[in-house]
Amino acid sequence: MNGKVTSISGATVCVDLPDLKVGDRVLVGSNRLTGEVVRLDGRIATVQVFEENRGLGIGEEVATAGGPLTVHLGPGLLGGVFDGLQRPLPQLLRNSGDFITSGQNPFPLDRSRAWEFSSDRRPGEALHAGEAFGTVREGHIDHLLLSPRDGTLVRLHTGTLFLENPAATFAEAEPVHGWHSWPVRDARPYRRKLPPTTPLITGQRCLDFLFPLLKGGVAIVPGGFGTGKTVLEQTIAKFADVDVVVYVGCGERGNEMAGLLDEFGELEDPRSGRPLMERTIIVANTSNMPVAARESSIFTAVTMAEYYRDMGLDVLFLADSLSRWAEALREISAALEEMPGEDGYPTYLGSRLSGFIERAGVVEALAGGEGSLSMILAVSPPGADFAEPVTQACLRVAGALYLLDTQLAHRRHFPAINWTQSFSLYSDTAMAHFTEQHAEWAKLQARCRDLLQREDALREVAEVVGMEGLQDGDRLLMRTAEKIRLDFLCQNSFTEDAFATPQDTIAHITALVAGHDRLAAALKGGALLDDLLKEGADAPR
Amino acid sequence: MRLAEHQYRTVRAIHGPLLFLEKVFAARLGELVKITAPDGRQLSGEVLKIAGDQVLVQVFGGTQGLDTRRTTVSFSDAVMRAPLGTGVQGRVFDGSFRPRDGLPMFVPEFRKPVTGAPINPVARAHPVEFIETGFSTIDGLNTLVKGQKLPIFTCAGLPAREMTDQLLRQARLPDGGPFVLVFVALGLTHFEYQFYRQTLEHMQSRFVAFVNLADDPVVERLLAPRLALTVAEDLAFRQEMDVLVIITDMTNYCDALREISTAREELPGRRGYPGHMYSDLASLYERAGRIHGRKGSVTLLPTITMPEDDITHPIPDLTGYITEGQIVLSRELHQKGIYPPVDVLPSLSRLMQHGIGKGQTRKDHREVANRLYRTYAKGCDLRRLEAVVGRDGMLADDRKLLDFADRFEADFVHQGQQRRTIDATLDTAKALLDSFREVAR
Numbered sequence: 006m007n008g009k010v011t012s013i014s015g016a017t018v019c020v021d022l023p024d025l026k027v028g029d030r031v032l033v034g035s036n037r038l039t040g041e042v043v044r045l046d047g048r049i050a051t052v053q054v055f056e057e058n059r060g061l062g063i064g065e066e067v068a069t070a071g072g073p074l075t076v077h078l079g080p081g082l083l084g085g086v087f088d089g090l091q092r093p094l095p096q097l098l099r100n101s102g103d104f105i106t107s108g109q110n111p112f113p114l115d116r117s118r119a120w121e122f123s124s125d126r127r128p129g130e131a132l133h134a135g136e137a138f139g140t141v142r143e144g145h146i147d148h149l150l151l152s153p154r155d156g157t158l159v160r161l162h163t164g165t166l167f168l169e170n171p172a173a174t175f176a177e178a179e180p181v182h183g184w185h186s187w188p189v190r191d192a193r194p195y196r197r198k199l200p201p202t203t204p205l206i207t208g209q210r211c212l213d214f215l216f217p218l219l220k221g222g223v224a225i226v227p228g229g230f231g232t233g234k235t236v237l238e239q240t241i242a243k244f245a246d247v248d249v250v251v252y253v254g255c256g257e258r259g260n261e262m263a264g265l266l267d268e269f270g271e272l273e274d275p276r277s278g279r280p281l282m283e284r285t286i287i288v289a290n291t292s293n294m295p296v297a298a299r300e301s302s303i304f305t306a307v308t309m310a311e312y313y314r315d316m317g318l319d320v321l322f323l324a325d326s327l328s329r330w331a332e333a334l335r336e337i338s339a340a341l342e343e344m345p346g347e348d349g350y351p352t353y354l355g356s357r358l359s360g361f362i363e364r365a366g367v368v369e370a371l372a373g374g375e376g377s378l379s380m381i382l383a384v385s386p387p388g389a390d391f392a393e394p395v396t397q398a399c400l401r402v403a404g405a406l407y408l409l410d411t412q413l414a415h416r417r418h419f420p421a422i423n424w425t426q427s428f429s430l431y432s433d434t435a436m437a438h439f440t441e442q443h444a445e446w447a448k449l450q451a452r453c454r455d456l457l458q459r460e461d462a463l464r465e466v467a468e469v470v471g472m473e474g475l476q477d478g479d480r481l482l483m484r485t486a487e488k489i490r491l492d493f494l495c496q497n498s499f500t501e502d503a504f505a506t507p508q509d510t511i512a513h514i515t516a517l518v519a520g521h522d523r524l525a526a527a528l529k530g531g532a533l534l535d536d537l538l539k540e541g542a543d544a545p546r
Numbered sequence: 547m548r549l550a551e552h553q554y555r556t557v558r559a560i561h562g563p564l565l566f567l568e569k570v571f572a573a574r575l576g577e578l579v580k581i582t583a584p585d586g587r588q589l590s591g592e593v594l595k596i597a598g599d600q601v602l603v604q605v606f607g608g609t610q611g612l613d614t615r616r617t618t619v620s621f622s623d624a625v626m627r628a629p630l631g632t633g634v635q636g637r638v639f640d641g642s643f644r645p646r647d648g649l650p651m652f653v654p655e656f657r658k659p660v661t662g663a664p665i666n667p668v669a670r671a672h673p674v675e676f677i678e679t680g681f682s683t684i685d686g687l688n689t690l691v692k693g694q695k696l697p698i699f700t701c702a703g704l705p706a707r708e709m710t711d712q713l714l715r716q717a718r719l720p721d722g723g724p725f726v727l728v729f730v731a732l733g734l735t736h737f738e739y740q741f742y743r744q745t746l747e748h749m750q751s752r753f754v755a756f757v758n759l760a761d762d763p764v765v766e767r768l769l770a771p772r773l774a775l776t777v778a779e780d781l782a783f784r785q786e787m788d789v790l791v792i793i794t795d796m797t798n799y800c801d802a803l804r805e806i807s808t809a810r811e812e813l814p815g816r817r818g819y820p821g822h823m824y825s826d827l828a829s830l831y832e833r834a835g836r837i838h839g840r841k842g843s844v845t846l847l848p849t850i851t852m853p854e855d856d857i858t859h860p861i862p863d864l865t866g867y868i869t870e871g872q873i874v875l876s877r878e879l880h881q882k883g884i885y886p887p888v889d890v891l892p893s894l895s896r897l898m899q900h901g902i903g904k905g906q907t908r909k910d911h912r913e914v915a916n917r918l919y920r921t922y923a924k925g926c927d928l929r930r931l932e933a934v935v936g937r938d939g940m941l942a943d944d945r946k947l948l949d950f951a952d953r954f955e956a957d958f959v960h961q962g963q964q965r966r967t968i969d970a971t972l973d974t975a976k977a978l979l980d981s982f983r984e985v986a987r
Contacts, residue, residue, distance in 0.1 A: 012596055
């Protein structure tokens with residue numbers, strides 16, 4: 006069934022094509038640009054086009070793709086680099102050169118790659134949708150092949166498997182492949198959701214020690230420009246103790262993506278010793294790529310993340326940045342002439358966002374095992390003003406806030422996490438875990454917070470009376486707090502210090518606090534701080 | 547598909563720079579149109595929006611003298627393309643690619659769409675090669691690399707113009723090779739343009755200039771940078787040259803964007819700027835870069851005058867979110883007589899980490915930069931304290947840190963018209979750090 010383009014306003018195109026459903030994928034124009042139906046009005050459908058559509062003419066043909074916008078899920082996603090529509094960027098490069106052109110639609114998975122397929126299932130067994138019917142080895146993980154629908158197994162084609170060939174046959178001669186497609190806007194189903202309990206080690210001392218995240222939890226990272234959101238996200242992507250990382254560059258810089266690709270290609274996963282890229286999926290929709298595809302990119306990415314979660318793996322989803330996604334939503338909404346809400350964002354920003362963020366969590370998967378999907382989402386508030394709608398909407402659903410501070414960044418205190426305004430609702434649960442490893446953890450955390458808080462208060466006093474006017478005890482406290490800030494909370498992402506194990510972290514803070522207590526005791530005994538510091542000046546730190 | 551040009555005399559309305567036409571057959575989005583005014587004047591325009599046979603056209607140039615009865619609009623069936631070729635070098639054009647230097651138009655070898663296409667992120671080569679600008683504050687602390695986009699945030703009345711000018715004359719590549727300069731003036735006054743012209747003449751033929759002066763059509767302000775970047779991409783990625791694109795001033799560009807957006811009756815966002823300004827700016831800035839397997843590069847240095855000296859204003863704010871850092875000029879330093887008045891604390895080069903150190907600049911670069919930065923930041927913090935308790939009420943070490951901040955500004959930041967090599971920059975820094983060894987850790 007073919008229709009025609011009737012009006013064009015930027016990426017929003019109206020087409021005359023009956024029998025479409027909202028959310029359907031359509032191919033627009035002679036270049037067959039991918040679009041999604043966002044609104045229906047009689048025979049006329051409003052379509053959001055995901056590709057550059059300059060040159061598109063009135064009257065050009067439109068065809069339905071016969072279903073919603075989907076992603077392809079199967080072995081070989083790991084190590085992949087895709088755009089917001091899951092088009093493999095390396096393949097686009099081979100097909101059309103260094104610049105992205107419209108109308109390309111290569112298959113996202115590598116059909117020529119051979120997989121060793123094994124299964125302990127037997128013909129005659131009944132399978133439910135989402136259950137595994139075998140495994141292939143993908144890098145460091147056992148990739149479960151999940152059944153796309155209910156059925157009875159008739160045959161299994163174990164051995165060498167190519168994705169274009171069926172992996173199994175169901176009753177009524179239905180072939181089942183090693184891959185299937187899934188609508189990006191639909192969350193993948195699971196048996197039930199479980200409360201998150203295990204800490205996710207980010208390797209950042211400040212986060213793991215003061216504001217721990219749990220596997221299955223959601224943290225947001227708002228910060229003005231130059232506060233190091235991207236570096237923090239990328240550092241966590243390198244070192245977090247998870248099985249799979251899905252990284253979305255959503256409306257951000259192309260050069261940053263290039264840097265990420267270079268680094269991830271070279272670096273090793275500290276746990277498995279294999280290239281870091283082998284556990285990573287990158288979705289890159291940079292700021293100059295079409296806006297509508299930027300909107301879909303986080304859904305494309307989160308569906309792939311859910312797919313690995315469904316194999317019982319721990320998946321970390323990182324997005325940089327959610328604000329660019331929200332802005333894409335705003336641009337689309339404005340093009341549809343919808344009534345604007347706060348700051349021009351559509352009024353459904355909050356519900357759309359919470360619907361997305363709720364796709365995180367720990368689940369009992371349909372295939373059995375327990376998988377988790379954690380999210381760390383960067384937010385770029387205009388003018389670093391956190392009262393804006395996107396930050397506020399995120400705060401309502403996120404369990405942890407890592408607030409990046411412009412002042413700290415200007416002082417080159419990285420990661421520039423503000424320790425007074427950040428929080429983690431997962432702290433108590435995580436603490437139960439950490440205290441098992443180190444009994445003093447909770448106590449040290451409280452001490453550390455207390456020292457930093459008192460430093461703030463003292464600094465105000467010092468601004469009135471000067472440091473000279475402070476007592477020795479207070480000066481010592483300020484000195485210790487400074488050490489905590491500079492040596493402990495600061496962490497250089499470009500050196501070996503980029504990752505700290507929980508053991509290192511706790512040893513580090515224990516030493517700092519013990520040093521403080523030793524000097525404090527000496528002061529109580531009547532010693533003078535200046536003398537103590539002079540003596541200690543040559544002592545190893 | 548239409549095979550010939552279509553001509554219409556069906557202008558229904560004219561709103562500012564926009565024409566509304568009706569009864570147009572099969573128009574295309576972004577289609578180039580030629581407009582003939584009743585007095586024979588020729589203008590060009592671009593299709594912005596189509597609803598059935600109704601078409602909205604944006605006119606490049608003023609709409610004065612156009613009417614609804616006799617104005618002819620012909621549709622070309624093609625999107626706007628920039629003429630390209632070797633003849634483009636050494637020339638000055640206006641915002642519609644017409645020669646501005648009195649010479650005849652060069653013979654184009656081919657044409658390319660002015661909007662360009664996004665570089666595939668996997669084709670991008672990460673920028674790592676050091677560019678020596680001759681300014682210590684940039685080379686030493688906010689290093690620029692090939693393929694980077696690094697804006698200069700200035701305030702009205704600060705010498706950004708002199709800095710840009712010096713950059714043009716001084717910037718050097720590590721292998722000593724020259725840059726080709728693409729200079730884009732947007733809404734520049736005649737007075738300022740005179741200033742830059744001397745520098746362009748000095749560049750001989752290693753430049754291309756697109757000049758839209760303050761009294762030129764506003765719509766061309768949106769077109770000029772796109773033409774310039776299309777030329778820059780051709781020079782860099784086809785002719786394999788290192789191209790430095792200087793755009794001054796992006797604030798005028800954004801104001802033009804706001805003007806056109808209002809005429810289109812789009813929903814205004816912060817301070818009246820359109821909601822799509824981020825994407826629009828990105829479509830320019832992101833054209834900087836390097837590509838694997840190609841020799842050339844596009845490095846972008848836009849100047850932005852921060853309205854009311856406010857860095858959170860939408861223009862610098864959105865720019866900062868797209869570019870790889872920023873160089874921020876400070877009124878306070880300028881008033882102290884320091885040139886270039888770069889405030890290094892809010893300044894940043896995100897790509898510096900990979901562009902410095904052994905093999906690029908010098909082995910000690912990173913350490914020196916970190917120490918300088920840390921110590922100066924401490925000194926600046928203490929200045930607030932000094933304002934309250936006075937210098938005498940402070941600890942000896944803190945007084946030294948204050949001295950350091952002063953000396954840093956006077957010796958390192960301030961350099962007048964003198965060009966410093968990276969070695970001279972780092973040596974100056976080391977000397978400074980050595981004389982404050984006790985506090986500059």
